[in-house]
Structures are given as C-alpha cells and as structure tokens.
Amino acid sequence: MEELKRIAAHHSTTFLSDGMLIGLGTGSTVRYAIDKISKLVTAGLDIVAVPTSIETEHRARAAGIPLAELNDRPIDITIDGADQVDPKLNLIKGGGGALLREKMVALASERVIIIVDKMKMVDHFSYALPVEVVPFGWKHTAKMIKKLDLNPCIRQNVITDNKNFILDCTYETLDDVEDLQVSLNNIPGVVENGLFINLVSEVVVGTPSGPKTIRSN
Numbered sequence: 001m002e003e004l005k006r007i008a009a010h011h012s013t014t015f016l017s018d019g020m021l022i023g024l025g026t027g028s029t030v031r032y033a034i035d036k037i038s039k040l041v042t043a044g045l046d047i048v049a050v051p052t053s054i055e056t057e058h059r060a061r062a063a064g065i066p067l068a069e070l071n072d073r074p075i076d077i078t079i080d081g082a083d084q085v086d087p088k089l090n091l092i093k094g095g096g097g098a099l100l101r102e103k104m105v106a107l108a109s110e111r112v113i114i115i116v117d118k119m120k121m122v123d124h125f126s127y128a129l130p131v132e133v134v135p136f137g138w139k140h141t142a143k144m145i146k147k148l149d150l151n152p153c154i155r156q157n158v159i160t161d162n163k164n165f166i167l168d169c170t171y172e173t174l175d176d177v178e179d180l181q182v183s184l185n186n187i188p189g190v191v192e193n194g195l196f197i198n199l200v201s202e203v204v205v206g207t208p209s210g211p212k213t214i215r216s217n
C-alpha cells in the first residue's frame, strides 16, 4: 500500500513548474509528495507552498520547502490525499482532521490533484464522514447531525488545528451528497464537513502497474 501511495505522490509532482504557488495537503500519502518536492526544490524548482495543517507546515519547513500562508493570491495547484473517491471524483476527506484548511485551500486552487492508492477508489462511500464542530455544545450539534441520518461519534483525544472537535459520522448510505454537505454546514456549531464535491481536477491513483490519472469532466 505504501508503494502505491508513493507512486501516486511522485507522479503528482510532475505537474509542478517554476513560479507556482502550490497547496500542500495532509496525511501519509502527501508525505511522499513532500519528500519528492523537497528533492526537486533542492535541485532548483522554484515554488512556494501553502500548508493545510500544522503537521504539513512542520514537515515541509524541515524539508526546505518555502512556505506561505493562504491569502488572496490564487493557488496554482494543490496536491492532497483523500479517504475515499467516488466515480464522480467526489471525496471524503478529514481522516487526518485537517478538512477545514484542506477545503479552504482546495477552493482557492485553480487545479486540485488528489493522490490515492487504488483501494480508495469506491463505487459508494463507506468511510465515516468527518465533521468539524466547535466544542461549545457539541453534543447538541451531534443531535442535530443525527437528524440527517448520520451517526456521529466524537473522535477521542483530537483537537483540530482550529481548536475544534471532529465527529466521525457513520451511515447506511450517503445518497445526495450535494444536499448533505449544505444541510450539515447549515447546522450552527458545524464548522465544515469532509465532503469535497466538484472540487477535484484530477485523481492520480497509485496502482501496481504505475500511476493512473483520472480527469474530471
């Protein structure tokens, strides 16, 4: 599995070129991209990266990648992982708890490249949907989320980079994800949810025979 992550991550870096502002996602797959970008920067690649988490910030800084904060300058390309990808290239993200900054960076990006191993490509979502909520009244927020046919469960001992909690929501099926993401974000107390709908440009899948790139229509 690690090798498939590495294959996808390394291939995604071939899309980078001098002068780009890039978004750097979070997670074990992105770590392979950071290692590769570090080598490219050492070899002369001139890019600046916006990290999507404190973990990525520390790792990228240690790897010698120049960093910037998210501001009003558009990001050329973001490279990020995902927990699951459906046939429309919609995503569930947030397994690493960085979904809010990841979604903000994705929305600010002209091109979003998702890197996954092939096991994450699914016909129907099944991964528990992470929802970031403010700590104040989170049990009440969880009750509201239950009304959307989700079963929220607090992620133990986790505080996000934004000082919030994560509720991991299991379900029988996730049918109308477009509506669901709006309904979730309409609940006071919900900060953001891990559904990434129509945000992806390409998914690079690591397979035993090499990287496979799937483009959104």
Ligand code: 5RP
Binding pocket: 025, 026, 027, 028, 029, 030, 080, 081, 082, 083, 092, 093, 094, 095, 096, 097, 098, 099, 102
């Ligand atoms: C973090 C994320 C990650 O991209 C997602 O959890 C995948 O992580 P990994 O590459 O470790 O499987 O959304 O919030």
